Amino acid sequence: MTKFFRSLHNWLGLILVVQIALWFLSGLIMAILPIEQVRGEHLRLVISANWQQAVVSPQQILQQHSARASFSLSERLSWKNNQLAATPVYLVNDGSELYRYSAATGNPVSALTEQDIRQLALAQYNGDGTLQAASLLQQLPQEVQQLPAPLWQIQFADSNNSRFYLDPATGKVIRVRTDSWRWFDFFWMLHIMDYQDRSNFNNPLLITFSASALLFTFSGIVLLWRRFRPRKRHTNPITAGN
Template sequence: MFKFFRSLHNWLGLILVVQITLWFLSGLIMSILPIEQVRGEHLRQFVSTQWQQASVSPQQVLQQHGAKASLSLSQQLSWQNDQLTATPAYLVNEATKVYRYSAVSGELLPELAEPEIRTLALAQYQGDGELLAAQLLQQLPQEVGHLPAPLWQIQFADSNNSRFYLDPATGAVMRVRTDNWRWFDFFWMLHIMDYQDRSNFNNPLLITFSASALLFTLSGMVLLWRRFRPRRSKKAALTIND
């Protein structure tokens, strides 16, 4: 039996050595990177929304949509008198399309023009770079691929290679992506072994390797027990036999 466990342990070690190393390395890197900087929270200005201004309820908005529509809270930003202000807004997702409503008036929000988007992006940006480019994307890159299109991509010339993704109707920053986030995302991909979408934590490859790593650990424990288990001395054995 111990010969079987030794063979199993050796073969599993040969198969798993690379992935186990990647698990430890990726876990170490992700724990070192501050999550606030990964999310880019230090680069954006957060504006509080005065929800007491809302006069339209979510139920009133959802009545205009189907039963499968979902609603989330958001904010509509504006730049007035050199000050960034936010009023309450609703985002309704229905059949892969997003509708934006003012929570004050209940009206659909029109898409903002590029000069307004640039102004709002700069107002929310707290870095030290200049605005390089603004582009309305109908097809989103992988780093924000789970969000609904379209979104405005705002590129800044800073050491973080920062990109802000703004809602085209509210002007709110939906996501911030930096080089720190891209490194984190790369090591997250290695950690969960989802090399395509980088989001499926239950993929068969991860489950298979995790189960194999568990067998590797258990077989190692059996071999350690055999090696270090207490042994009766010959003198004690002779005494028992007498």
């Protein structure tokens, strides 16, 4: 039995050594990186709309859509009198389409111009770089692949290699991506072993390696117990009779 567990432990160790090291390394790196910095919260100015301005009810908006439509809240940003302002907006996701309505009038919110997007991106940017490029993306890169297209990508020339992704109709920053986030995402990929989408925590590869690592740990415990378990003392019968 001991020989079986020793052989099992050794072979599992050889197979798992690299991935176990990557689990510890990636966990350490993700623990070290401040999550606020990873999300780019220090680079983004957040402004909220005054929802007392909302006159139209969500039910009035949802009546225009199918029963499967989902509903959420957002803001339409504008630059007025050298100040960033926000008005309330309803977002309706109906099938594969995203609709935006003014909560004050109920009218559809039209897309902003590139000049508006550039101005709003700069207004929401708290960094020390300059705006380098603006692109309206119909196909999104991996770092925002789970968001609905289209989105404006705004690139800033700063030490963080920052990119803002803005809603084309509201001008609101949806995501901030920096080099810190990209490093975090890389190590997250190694940690969950999803090398394609980097989001599936229940993929078969992770489950298989995790189960093998548990078996590796269990076999090690068995070997450790068999090595250090208390030994029974054998009494010499001649000595015991004296």
